[in-house]
Amino acid sequence: MGTLGSLRTKAVATAAAVGALALVVGCSGGSDSATGGSKKDGKVTITMGLFGVMGIKETGLLEQYEKENPNVDIKAEIAGDEQTYYTALQTRLAAGNGLKDIQGIEIGRAKEITETQSDKFADFAGTAGTDHFLPWKQSQISTADGKVLGLGTDIGPMAVCYRKDYFEKAGLPTDREEVGKLWEGDWNKYVEAGRTFKKGYKGGDVAFMDSASGLFNAMVYGHSEQYYNEKGDLIHDKNPVVKDAWALSADAGEEGLTAKLRQFQPGWDPGLANGTFATAVCPAWMLSHISEKAGDANKGKWDVAPAPKGANWGGAFLSVVEKSPVKEEAQKLVAWLTAPEQQAHIFTEIGNIPSSQKALESDAVKNAKSEYFSNAPIGQIFGEAAQEIPDKQVLGRKDGTIKDTFSQGLALIEQGTSRDEAWDTTMERVEKAVG
Numbered sequence: 069m070g071t072l073g074s075l076r077t078k079a080v081a082t083a084a085a086v087g088a089l090a091l092v093v094g095c096s097g098g099s100d101s102a103t104g105g106s107k108k109d110g111k112v113t114i115t116m117g118l119f120g121v122m123g124i125k126e127t128g129l130l131e132q133y134e135k136e137n138p139n140v141d142i143k144a145e146i147a148g149d150e151q152t153y154y155t156a157l158q159t160r161l162a163a164g165n166g167l168k169d170i171q172g173i174e175i176g177r178a179k180e181i182t183e184t185q186s187d188k189f190a191d192f193a194g195t196a197g198t199d200h201f202l203p204w205k206q207s208q209i210s211t212a213d214g215k216v217l218g219l220g221t222d223i224g225p226m227a228v229c230y231r232k233d234y235f236e237k238a239g240l241p242t243d244r245e246e247v248g249k250l251w252e253g254d255w256n257k258y259v260e261a262g263r264t265f266k267k268g269y270k271g272g273d274v275a276f277m278d279s280a281s282g283l284f285n286a287m288v289y290g291h292s293e294q295y296y297n298e299k300g301d302l303i304h305d306k307n308p309v310v311k312d313a314w315a316l317s318a319d320a321g322e323e324g325l326t327a328k329l330r331q332f333q334p335g336w337d338p339g340l341a342n343g344t345f346a347t348a349v350c351p352a353w354m355l356s357h358i359s360e361k362a363g364d365a366n367k368g369k370w371d372v373a374p375a376p377k378g379a380n381w382g383g384a385f386l387s388v389v390e391k392s393p394v395k396e397e398a399q400k401l402v403a404w405l406t407a408p409e410q411q412a413h414i415f416t417e418i419g420n421i422p423s424s425q426k427a428l429e430s431d432a433v434k435n436a437k438s439e440y441f442s443n444a445p446i447g448q449i450f451g452e453a454a455q456e457i458p459d460k461q462v463l464g465r466k467d468g469t470i471k472d473t474f475s476q477g478l479a480l481i482e483q484g485t486s487r488d489e490a491w492d493t494t495m496e497r498v499e500k501a502v503g
Contacts, residue, residue, distance in 0.1 A: 106394065173384060275326050
């Protein structure tokens with residue numbers, strides 16, 4: 069039976085340690101080629117540009133591949149901040165050099181890559197042994213004319229992470245099945261549980277949820293169309309899905325149900341360590357971050373319950389640069405890294421949910437539990453959540469930018485700005501950002 073172990077700490081520490089270096093050297097290469105990869109004297113050097121904690125380097129997979137393929141040397145650099153990483157990637161794509169042979173692509177950037185940079189990346193269409201992905205995953209990195217510009221790594225099915233001790237102090241149930249029933253099928257019930265929590269909590273200044281933007285993202289990402297329609301038109305200002313998510317999230321902000329701490333922004337990590345909020349909407353990949361930042365002192369206090377509705381927040385791809393001098397070898401490495409066995413390995417080590425249907429059905433994933441999160445059956449919880457994600461997810465060129473802009477707008481409400489003024493400000497900022 070799989071259990072997420074101490075490698076979480078190693079994974080986050082590794083990303084942090086190399087993050088500063090990666091941002092300095094960016095995607096620069098070590099040879100005369102455009103990508104840094106090379107072939108010489110029977111030896112192949114493959115370079116990789118990654119971000120965050122993708123689990124590829126942190127779980128020992130690169131060392132395993134090198135051991136099984138002694139003629140291959142892999143050099144991976146990891147940037148801790150995806151936004152900075154992507155800005156550098158765009159610059160190097162425009163210049164046509166300084167790239168890595170393999171580049172990580174976050175889901176919010178996939179549409180922009182497929183629509184504007186398809187000639188820069190190799191085509192994986194028809195690659196043998198790559199028919200194991202969830203049906204919607206590979207469509208996100210595919211062009212209109214059928215090119216597949218990468219292979220999927222993880223996905224981001226949602227759950228709700230919660231503090232059992234705080235729920236008990238507020239008079240709410242603590243058993244994860246009973247907690248899930250509090251808000252089953254309806255995000256409005258989640259906010260209502262927050263109102264009950266606020267009235268009943270005894271024991272200090274603790275908010276029900278970390279931020280309004282976390283709730284907003286979870287609601288929006290549970291639908292096929294979010295900020296764009298299938299024609300590629302922006303619908304962020306009129307999509308009822310976005311408006312409903314904004315309204316409920318604004319309610320939470322105005323009613324003081326949040327700790328006003330945007331996820332992964334300054335203050336959030338100390339909030340985890342100091343226990344200033346009782347719940348956070350958490351994609352699977354977030355568990356490793358929570359356990360690291362909340363620390364050993366809070367081990368066993370956290371648990372995981374199903375989210376009200378299925379949604380996908382996050383996930384990534386590995387793409388190969390078309391002009392790489394080791395394109396064939398790099399594509400072979402990407403296919404191996406994203407194979408079911410390797411995806412299952414990453415999950416059991418650090419909790420990133422596979423985008424491979426075959427991996428999701430493996431015993432290693434289905435039976436996995438998290439010791440830190442009160443032995444929660446995370447394989448079952450997130451595996452079932454993955455099956456609830458809409459089969460079609462419409463992505464747009466500026467999805468990531470728009471998401472960040474809405475998060476900033478909801479933060480204004482938490483700080484006292486009226487929801488109408490915050491909405492108008494957000495619309496202006498989106499228009500300026502997308503052009």
